[in-house]
Amino acid sequence: MAIIRPFNGLRPKVALAAQVAARPYDVLSAAEAKQEAAGNPYSYYHVSKSEIDLPDDIDTHSQQVYDQAAANLRKFVQDGTLFQEDQPAYYIYKLVMNGRAQTGLVCVSAVADYNNGIIKKHEFTRPDKELDRINHIKTTLAQTGNVFLAYNDVPEVNALIEQWQEQHAPIYDFTASDGISHTVWVVNTPTAVQEITTLFAEKVPATYIADGHHRAASASLVQKELQENGKITSVDNPANYFLTTIFPASQLAIMDYNRVVKDLNGLSKEAFLSNLDYFFNVEEIGHLPQQPTMLHEFTMYLEGRWYRLVAEEGTYTTDPIGVLDVTILSNNILSKYLGIQDQRTDKRIDFIGGIRGLQELVKRVDSGEWKVAFALYPVTIQQLFDIADSGNVMPPKSTWFEPKLRDGLITHLI
Structure with a gap:
């Protein structure tokens, strides 16, 4: 069954959330990110695509780029742009695009679940892309990119999330320049946190990677290296988990x-x-x-x-x-x-x-x-599940999910 945990998220102060939020690092080029971040010192591209702060001819996989990302992340923390939650929490993340809403649970998922096939894959990964994220995680000591997971609907989970939204005010609520709205709630009461953890442990036999295979693989490889080097001494070490947002399958749509x-x-x-x-x-x-x-x-x-x-x-x-x-x-x-x-x-x-x-x-x-x-x-979500369940992988570039989660709203420090 799925092991998920709450965590002390690193997130922007409310007034800066819309300025911090950035599209995933792998859906745009450095030039496009530089253009989008122009005039915005708070943009998370300064962390996720830090080459925008370096000469245009820089090798985007050089250590200088990863060092710049770490420096920019430290600066955001030091100047108060980002702060860390004082207690472990889950987060509810709702996106609305063209009138269609999808609502996921932001949590950390167990690397062991990824390694053992509880978190199911449907794509091969490329070593060069894995190495890029490995170096980024090791240098920043943070998982800055979200892994988008799906699961077969569990009515009790859906009901709990809907109830929380109805009874609590969101911490973030803004519409990005592309017209997609982003609303986030923090779930931090001990009773609700424990109920969510228990529901997944009892009701969710598997989750499926919809988007983020390289981010998941790199988190696993970093955890393995740290463990082999004796740097993980407790099962509660943050590196034993990686940043995920889990959506019920009924709410998802795959584009061509x-x-x-x-x-x-x-x-x-x-x-x-x-x-x-x-x-x-x-x-x-x-x-x-x-x-x-x-x-x-x-x-x-x-x-x-x-x-x-x-x-x-x-x-x-x-x-x-x-x-x-x-x-x-x-x-x-x-x-x-x-x-x-x-x-x-x-x-x-x-x-x-x-x-x-x-x-x-x-x-x-x-x-x-x-x-x-x-x-x-478009491929259907059931086709994706069937392939992942069979242990097979899809041909390259088979699925495109929209809307995309924004980087920077919630970061997992390891």
Whole structure:
């Protein structure tokens, strides 16, 4: 069963919460973060993407960057921008985007649960990305990025969280520049804290990583290193846990994660379209972008025209991986005709989160830098759970969750 704990969160004073809050470090470039943080000395990008305070040509994985992050975090604490909770607490974090709300519990989850498979994964991690977060955690002595977890709804947990929101005022309540609202409550009464801890221990057999595989993996590796070096002497050591926000599955929505490819691998447009007929029902649908409307349906943009591709029966299997649209696309188009065998490393393919819309696909292809774009129907949360339960992993860049948790609102010190 899931082991979660309250913790002494490091968080901004109320008047500065909106200025501190920053998008996750891995969804934007250093240049974009620098632009967003311009004129805002309180932005958490100074911690999560501290290269913005260094010369533009700095190696973003150099120790100087991590040292700068640690210095900036210390400064925020020293000048009172951030303060640490005086007693362990849970936090309720509600996000509203385009009228849709999702409410999660901010806590620390046990590294042991991650290592033992109670916290389930659905993606491979890359060693270079792990090392970046390892160095960031070890230098700052903080987990500054949140791991987004999901779980199958437990009515008692949902009811408790709803009741707390109704009976208590939030500590933060603001709308960010992108229109997403962020509201946070602190749960610090001993009775409520114990009830939450017990409910998860008794009612939640597993949690699932929705977003943040590298953050989770790095927390585990840091804990292992500290333990091997004799620096963890108690089961209550903060490094035995990592920062998570856990959402009930019923409230979550996964967005599409689309692809663009640089060329047709030597094929003419006519030959490429002819090949697609073997595995798809292909229909030209005009100049206007159209989203896929169901599983196993794709839309494709090529030379100014949109096409609808519907996978024929027999082109995919019914196992948790084979039934995924990302697998169908990979097996029947990307690898078979476009020569893309490893999407994680091939520079001829790029991935576009659905939050950017189909116009981003049009923009990329019309620029001439990319030849063809594919729009996919989103993976469902149940598909994610099924794959994680089976012990398999999804193909790269299969899921895109929105809205994103903001960094800086709650940090876990180790």
